[in-house]
Amino acid sequence: MSPSLYQEFAFAGQQAIRTIIPDLHERIPVSLDTAPYPLIFYVPFVFMAYLARRPDTYLIRLLLLPITLCGIVAAAYRYVWTPPELNVYNWGQCLLAAVTIAKALEYALNPEGMLKVGESRPGETKGKGKANGDANGAVNGRDRRGTPWIPDGLYDAIELMHTLRGLQWKFGQGVHIPKPTRPLERKAFLRATLISFTQNFLFLDLLESLIKLFPGIGSPMGGSMFYTNLPMFYRYTVSTVIHMLTGSAILAGFGMVYDLVTLIAVGCFGSVPTSWPPVIDEPWRADSMHTLWSKHWHQLLRQTFLVLGGYPGKWLAGDFGMLFGTFIASGLFHECAMYSMGHGFDHTVSLFFAMQGPILILERVWRKVTGRRVGGWIGRLWVYSILFLWAQPMGRWPLLF
Known part of the structure; x- marks a missing residue:
């Protein structure tokens, strides 16, 4: 008996999904030879970010969306870090995929593109009809004196891809931004950020060491923080301590990574301190x-x-x-x-x-x-x-x- 049309479509759909997201044992190990391929899959996303800052590109962004989404998912789920100690990288690359999928959807489905506050069209201020910028390299209100070697279009795409809270962007209006806790003068800001990075790094290292003292916790293969061999009171006392240590480690990790990115952006690429308010x-x-x-x-x-x-x-x-x-x-x-x-x-x-x-x-x-x-x-x-x-x-x- 031949399969029905529904069964044919169901089988074809399953095969299409497994082409992009293979079973775990069929995924490609990440190595020096295969590492460039996941990066190549993100090229359509970079191009879409560029187009989102260019007027009259709505149709081409819509046409580019399917291949962009397929590439992002394939980069995250077709390639796997096989060493157990690097398993967390699989987690990280899939979190990145979800964020970029959301960004790609927003870039493609906004007819006007991605606007900054006060723009009527990408790069054009309301009522003036001309691109923002000046002879000192400030584009759309951003200080670009540290990156004159990056073309404006590429700079726009990089900024759009990396902004999450949307400071100075239309989509970021209404987002709560914490008050600055560091001096805004460049050298003092970098010094305070370096001190904060060191403190967060040492605190995270301490918390990680404490977490690993608990049997089965913190190992590459993972484990449960609920020790069933303990009486109920002690079991949940221990799990609460582990839970609190882990939450504190997450906070320290957020701060450490954000401080590191801030140091690179302000110290190496000329970004202004006001673009890097506290993250939490x-x-x-x-x-x-x-x-x-x-x-x-x-x-x-x-x-x-x-x-x-x-x-x-x-x-x-x-x-x-x-x-x-x-x-x-x-x-x-x-x-x-x-x-x-x-x-x-x-x-x-x-x-x-x-x-x-x-x-x-x-x-x-x-x-x-x-x-x-x-x-x-x-x-x-x-x-x-x-x-x-x-x-x-x-x-x-x-x-x-």
């Missing part, structure tokens, strides 16, 4: 989940989650759909990256992030019923209980360190 705004001071996610936690992936889940959710179900879609996208973002590490799918992480939608609705209901926002020391206990107790099923995260 003291999350331990959050007294509601709303302020945690909207202000105190980093906003680097805000636009990624809006594009992948928030905007489609709003189209389907209005503001509630946008809220739930944003957090569902966040959960899938983390879980799809974990899939690349060979552990399969486990949606406990996705469930934790999806729960944030109902939690924020509860806070809004509390405000309507009592007339007061969630806050104060009770609000802080509420936040800590969610992060230190409810989030513990995400105990697979220690395997990253």
